[in-house]
Amino acid sequence: MIELLKDGTYLRYWLAVVASFLGDAITKITLIYVVATHTDRPVLFVSLVVIAQLLPSGVLGAFVGPLADRFPARGLLVGSDLARVALALAMIAVRDSAWLLILLTVLSGVGKAFFETARITAIPKIVGGHSIPTAVALFQSTNHTINLVGPALGGLLLAFGNVTAIFVLDAATFAASAILLGSMAVLREVPAPGAAGNREPYWRALRTGVRGVLQVPSLRFLAVFLVPVMLVLGLFTTNLNTQLLNVFDLGALPYGFAHALFGGGAILGALVGPGLVRRYSDRWLLVASILLFGLALVLLAPAGALYDRIGLGAVLAWCLLAGLGSGLFQVPVAHTLLRDLPEELRGRGVGLANALMVNFTVLGVLAGGLLAGAIGTAESIIASGAVLLVAGAALAVPRRPAAARGSGDPAADSSGSKVPS
Structure with a gap:
């Protein structure tokens, strides 16, 4: 990782992402504070702020993809950052109106939908010869x-x-991101004029992109994998604080x-991911990570019993394990997506994956509150972990391609790789 940060191109990209994401994090906590303290219906408006931040990426993610395949990443990245500079400054003028703040939050979420699709699509170009x-x-x-x-x-x-x-600082982080990304020559490259996404009308390019992505076996498996994981992650996010x-x-x-132990576990999962990706196939690492996350959630039951006997240590250990499971699966997901997406479909594939992840996360958030109210907070977390264990076990069953059926090779999976020994 140190070698990556010594690469001037990647360092500028990394610093831009840090600035942009830090601005998002500060804005989120600030908006929640403002609507919670300046309205007579804080629960309603806090929920609306959270939904306003997530919804644009879920609704627009797939529709941004064809644009990322047609236009230079630099224009989409810098344009979305500059738009969010203006929106952050506009929030100062409407800070006393919760509804106008929510509207500006939705528009900022639209900018983030463009930013994230273009950012992820550009990673192979930015990384170059690195892993x-x-x-x-x-x-x-x-x-x-x-x-x-x-x-x-943000709280400080x-x-x-x-x-x-704070809103001025938020605008400054987006401006810094725009300056850094605008200086990267690699982001100015125009997609090849002969690419299918450039020749086709927009709606046809969108349809062919979806079909093209789902024709890749590993990406079909990834789409199936993401549905239960993102549902449970949304449910867990909703109920963790209550728990x-x-x-x-x-x-x-x-x-x-x-929370620090949970975050530390997620960071640890991200750091050990590359070594595991090099050693095992993405399919089996994905399955292992879903099983680990499911097991961690099920272990809330004994963690609760141990908390009554030995105290805080049991809760901290559980948070660390849950964080490890939630952070580990993201590395093979991103690696599979960026490795197996054809270059001409990369924008549409990334947009489709973002839409899938965000929409099912939102559904999980909504289901989390309902399920916790019906059966209890701890019980809902444990039940969702059990669902993940069942889903992981089902996904672990090898799926042999048609050419391999009857070959007598039980170790071939849907991507033609072998089960690691």
């Missing part, structure tokens, strides 16, 4: 770190600063430690 799994791991570990640091920094700024200054604060009844400091 894609290592680049993915560095990004994922950075992202998990920002998810820990960003809200804490709210305590010692003012909301206007820690209301069921385990943790105080402020233990609650902070628990």
Whole structure:
């Protein structure tokens, strides 16, 4: 990973992503604080802010893909950053109107949908001769770190600063990202004029892109894999805080430690991912990670019993294991996507994957509250872990291609790879 950061091109990309994502994290906590303290219906408006941040990527993700296959990544990345500069500054003027803040949040989410599709699509060009799994791991570990640091920094700024200054800082992070990305010559490359996505009308390019992506066996498997994982991840995200604060009844400091251990586990999962990708096939690493995450959630039952006997250590260990499972699967997912997507379909494939992940995460968030209300918070987490174990076991069954049927080779899976020994 150090070698990647010594690469000037990748370093600028990494710093731009850090700035942009830090701005997102600070804005999220600030918007939640503003609508929670300036309205008479805080629960409703906090929920609307969260949905407004996620929904554009889910709704628009697949539709941005054809544009990422037609236009230089530089224009999409810099344009989305500059748009979010204007939107962050506009939030200052409407900070007393929750509905206008939510509208601007939706528009900012649209900008992020364009940014994320173009950013991921450009990774193979930015990484160059370096290892894609290592680049993915560095990004994922950075992202998990920002998810820990960003809200804490936002809370600190709210305590010692003012909301206007925070929105100005947010705009500055997007401006910094735009300057760094705009200076990268590799992002100015125009997709080959003979590519199918450039010759076809937009809607036909969208349809052929979806068909082309799903014709790749490993990507079909990835699509099936993501459905149960993202549903459970959304449910878990909804219920984790309730579990820690209301069921385990943790105080402020233990609650902070628990979240830190969860984030540390996610970072650890991202860091060990590249070594495992080099040693095992992506299919089997994906299955192993879904089984690990499911097992971690099921282990909430004994962790709760141990908490009553030995105290906080049992909860912290459970958070670390759950974080490891949630962070590990992201490396083989991204590696499979970037390795197996044909270059001419990369934008459409990334957009489709983003839409799939976000939409099922949102469904999981909605289901999490309903299920927790019906059977209890801990019980809903344990049940979702059991579902993942069943799904992982089903996905672990080798699927032999038609040419291999009758060959007597039980170790061939759907991608033609062997089960690692």
